[in-house]
Amino acid sequence: MIFFDTHCHLNFKPFKDDWRDVINRAFENDTWMINVGVDEETSQRAVEIAENYQDGVYASAGFHPIYVKDKNEKVEDIINENFYSKIVKNLKVVAIGEIGLDYYHTKDESLKELQKKVLCRQIEIAKKFSKPIILHSREATDNLMEIVKEFLPLKAVIHCFSESWETAKKYLDMGLLISFTGIVTFTNKYDETIKNIPLDKTMIETDAPYLASVPHRGERNEPLFVKYVAQKIADIKKISLEEVAEQTTKNAREFFRI
Ligand SMILES: [Zn+2]
Secondary structure, eight states, X not given: OOEEEEEEOTTSGGGTTTHHHHHHXXXXXXXXXXXXOSSHHHHHHHHHHHTTOSSSEEXXXXXXXXXOOOTTSOHHHHSOHHHXXXXXXXXXXXXXXXXXXXXXXXXXXXXXXXHHHHHHHHHHHHHHTTOOEEEEEESOHHHHHHXXXXXXXXXXXXXXXXXXXXXXXXXXXXXXXXXXXXXXXXXXXXXXXHHHXXXXXXXXXXXXXXXXXXXXXXXXXXXXXXXXXXXXXXXXXXXXXXXXXXXXXXXXXXXXXX
C-alpha cells in the first residue's frame, strides 16, 4: 500500500533545513509526493529536490495567481516562455501547476484580468507539452470554469477542493479530477461531496507546510500526514483505508504518468 501526496511544498522555506528527513519519514511510511512550484524559483527548487531520488519524489512547475501583483506587467514578462519550455522537458516534472485564479487576495478587476491571461498562457504551455495541470481556485469558480471550458479536453485536477458537490459535479462532467487536503479532517462540510465523488476521480494531498490534518492541526504539515486524508475519505465512504490508498495512488500514477 502506497499513499501518494499529489501536492506539497517541501521546496518552501519551512523545509529548507530538514527536507531530506521529511522525505525519509514519508518513505518509511510508503508515501510518495509531488513538490509543487509557485514561481520560477520554487519550481526549480522542486526539480532539484526530485533529482535526488530515483522514484517517489516528483516536481510540478508553474506560476501561482497570488504572485500576479503588478497590473502594468505583461503576460510575457510574468511567464518566461524559455524557462517553462525548458523545465517542462525535465523528466522529474510531471505537471504544470499550481496555476489558476485567486480572487480572495485581490478585488482589483484589472489584476483579475491579468490572472486570467497568465493562467491561459500556462494552460497553452501544458497543452503544447502534453502535461497535466494542477489548478488552484479561490473565490473564482465561475471564471475558472469558463476558462477550463475553452480549453477542453483538459487533463486537470482541482487541488485543495473546498466547494459544493454541485460544483464538483460540473468539474467531473468536464473530465477533471478532484483532490482533497487535510481540511476534510477538521470539518464535515465536504462529507457529502466526498461521498458523491467516485473514488476513481479522487486524489489526496497535504499542501504541506499548510493545512495539517487532525491530529496535527496547527503544526507544520508534511507528506506523511496524507494518510489522515485517506482515512477520512475511507470513513466517509465506509470502505477500507487500503482501498482508498490503492485507488488514489493508481489515479495519481495514471494522471501524472508515473
Ligand atoms: Zn499549494
